[in-house]
Amino acid sequence: MTQFDPILDKLKDVVGVRGSMVVTGDGIVIASRLGHDLEEERVAAMASSVIRGTQNALEALGQGKFARYVLTAVHGKMVFVDVGPAFVVVLTEKNINLEATLLDIDAAARKVKAKGEIKIGG
Amino acid sequence: MGLLDNLKKKKELQRLEKAAEESPSPQTFSALAERCFQVGDLERALEVAEHALKQFPLSDKVQATFKYIRKAQLQAKIRELNEVIRKNPNPVAYGQLAIIYKDMGETHKAVDVCRELEDRFPLSENSYMIIGEIREKRFREDLLASDGERAMTNLEHALEINPHNYKALLMLAEIYVRIGAFTLAIERLEKITSFAPTDDRVRNLMEECRELVNPDAEDEVEWLFRDVENKKRFANDIREVEEEGGKLIAPAEGPGPAAPAAREDTVKRRLERFDKLPGFLGALAVDRDGKALADKVPFHVNRESFDATIQKVYAVAHNAALRMDVGAFLRAEVRGGFGQLLLSYGDGIILGVMAEAKTRPELLEQAVKQALSGVSAATA
Numbered sequence: 001m002t003q004f005d006p007i008l009d010k011l012k013d014v015v016g017v018r019g020s021m022v023v024t025g026d027g028i029v030i031a032s033r034l035g036h037d038l039e040e041e042r043v044a045a046m047a048s049s050v051i052r053g054t055q056n057a058l059e060a061l062g063q064g065k066f067a068r069y070v071l072t073a074v075h076g077k078m079v080f081v082d083v084g085p086a087f088v089v090v091l092t093e094k095n096i097n098l099e100a101t102l103l104d105i106d107a108a109a110r111k112v113k114a115k116g117e118i119k120i121g122g
Numbered sequence: 123m124g125l126l127d128n129l130k131k132k133k134e135l136q137r138l139e140k141a142a143e144e145s146p147s148p149q150t151f152s153a154l155a156e157r158c159f160q161v162g163d164l165e166r167a168l169e170v171a172e173h174a175l176k177q178f179p180l181s182d183k184v185q186a187t188f189k190y191i192r193k194a195q196l197q198a199k200i201r202e203l204n205e206v207i208r209k210n211p212n213p214v215a216y217g218q219l220a221i222i223y224k225d226m227g228e229t230h231k232a233v234d235v236c237r238e239l240e241d242r243f244p245l246s247e248n249s250y251m252i253i254g255e256i257r258e259k260r261f262r263e264d265l266l267a268s269d270g271e272r273a274m275t276n277l278e279h280a281l282e283i284n285p286h287n288y289k290a291l292l293m294l295a296e297i298y299v300r301i302g303a304f305t306l307a308i309e310r311l312e313k314i315t316s317f318a319p320t321d322d323r324v325r326n327l328m329e330e331c332r333e334l335v336n337p338d339a340e341d342e343v344e345w346l347f348r349d350v351e352n353k354k355r356f357a358n359d360i361r362e363v364e365e366e367g368g369k370l371i372a373p374a375e376g377p378g379p380a381a382p383a384a385r386e387d388t389v390k391r392r393l394e395r396f397d398k399l400p401g402f403l404g405a406l407a408v409d410r411d412g413k414a415l416a417d418k419v420p421f422h423v424n425r426e427s428f429d430a431t432i433q434k435v436y437a438v439a440h441n442a443a444l445r446m447d448v449g450a451f452l453r454a455e456v457r458g459g460f461g462q463l464l465l466s467y468g469d470g471i472i473l474g475v476m477a478e479a480k481t482r483p484e485l486l487e488q489a490v491k492q493a494l495s496g497v498s499a500a501t502a
Contacts, residue, residue, distance in 0.1 A: 018230055035230065035234060036234050036237055036238075037230060037233055037234055037237065042445070042446070043446070045445075046442050046445045046446050049438060049441065049442060049445075050438055050439070050442045053434065053435075053437075053438030054434075054435055054438055054439075054456065056434070057430075057431045057434035057435045057438070058431060058435075058456075058458075058460060058463075060427050060430055060431050060434075061423075061424070061427050061428060061431045061460070063431075063458070063459075063460035063461075064458070064459065064460065065458055065459065066456045066457060066458035066460075067457050067458040067459070068455075068456075068457050068458075069454065069455070069456045069457075070453075070454070070455045071439050071442060071443065071451075071453075071454050072452045072453040072454070073443035073446075073448040073449045073450060073451055073452055074260075074263070074264055074443075074448065074449030074450050074452060075229060075230075075260065075447075075448045075449040076230070076446070076448035076449070077448075078442065078446065078448070082458075091446070091448075093228055093230055093231075094227065094448075095226075095227050095228065
């Protein structure tokens with residue numbers, strides 16, 4: 001049980017959310033709450049690839065980090081929010097009210113950030 | 123007070139019933155359906171909404187009312203089935219629940235239910251059938267090899283449990299025809315004719331497969347699925363009903379006639395408009411494979427770096443979508459200290475546009491939408 005689990009538990013109850021995790025850019029999972037059809041290792045690897053790949057690409061333009069990233073595919077969405085040393089990653093169904101869900105995700109991200117220093121592996 | 127309330131509700135319903143009868147319109151029918159729904163008569167609400175949809179199929183109001191009531195009805199059914207599963211779990215209830223989620227478009231939930239069904243009742247073919255159907259539909263829509271392969275695996279598994287499953291045999295045969303694996307299609311169609319010899323469509327499909335089959339030229343199934351994904355089209359299309367004198371199977375048509383150069387010109391012209399977007403930092407259009415088609419970059423931004431950034435962001439997003447099995451890439455919105463980046467798919471191309479943080483997101487959105495709309499039509 002980590003200090004972030006209650007936040008992710010609450011996020012899991014939001015309509016259309018399939019799962020969420022707090023993960024570093026290197027793919028180290030700090031906390032996760034994923035649906036049955038999502039493997040932690042796979043989600044973490046994907047998250048790391050998106051975070052690092054996108055930041056590297058932006059750095060080539062001298063632009064650096066991103067604060068929030070919403071990726072939409074035909075059958076689902078993925079949201080990445082920067083919370084300092086890590087990211088909150090959320091996977092959702094395709095038919096969600098994105099505006100409303102983003103409010104919940106941002107609220108969860110703020111709480112994760114407010115919990116203080118994220119200790120890797122803690 | 124309760125009695126008075128009921129009387130009021132009844133009178134209101136009678137008034138709306140009369141209004142719908144005397145002057146039928148999308149408004150009067152929708153008002154009646156919504157009122158029935160509000161008083162808890164879901165069945166009557168759906169009946170009215172269905173009737174309204176038949177009378178006014180193009181009305182947005184009627185469509186929205188119907189969808190809302192139908193969804194509410196399905197949610198009631200979901201609660202009921204969950205209760206049944208809790209008290210007396212059985213494959214039928216699980217199957218019905220998964221089908222409702224599938225029909226509502228909540229495929230991940232449908233798959234979750236199927237997995238539970240599979241764990242509890244491993245001898246039930248339902249879960250494999252439902253997942254097979256979901257994957258088959260996705261394969262037809264997105265043309266991704268992984269969907270086709272999973273459709274095949276699940277349908278074959280359903281056949282291991284019930285070798286006479288007509289639907290599974292036909293779906294599999296049609297998948298094999300679409301990818302060009304006629305030998306395998308014939309095997310499945312022959313099985314159907316062994317217990318349904320009078321099925322004319324199946325017999326005709328089988329005859330056509332026999333005319334087209336060339337076992338020496340057929341690749342491994344895995345390669346045939348990959349070929350569909352790479353070419354972004356099936357090897358063959360199947361018609362539902364045989365046209366007079368025509369065939370059920372026809373080679374699939376390739377991409378549209380637009381020449382790449384003409385397409386690039388059209389896209390380039392559309393990108394010129396971004397000059398007017400406040401805080402504009404650059405735009406690049408790429409095809410599904412990430413190949414650059416045209417760009418528009420202000421003089422103060424390094425063009426090469428900009429194009430490389432957009433291509434890399436798209437490649438990463440596209441791969442992530444495939445890895446997470448959520449289908450093809452549609453859109454990415456990235457925000458940060460640098461401003462905002464919007465990548466959007468439309469009309470066969472992906473357009474990436476970067477703007478400063480001060481640019482209103484709705485303006486950026488609108489500009490991208492306008493640039494993407496009707497590129498094919500303008501090119502043809």
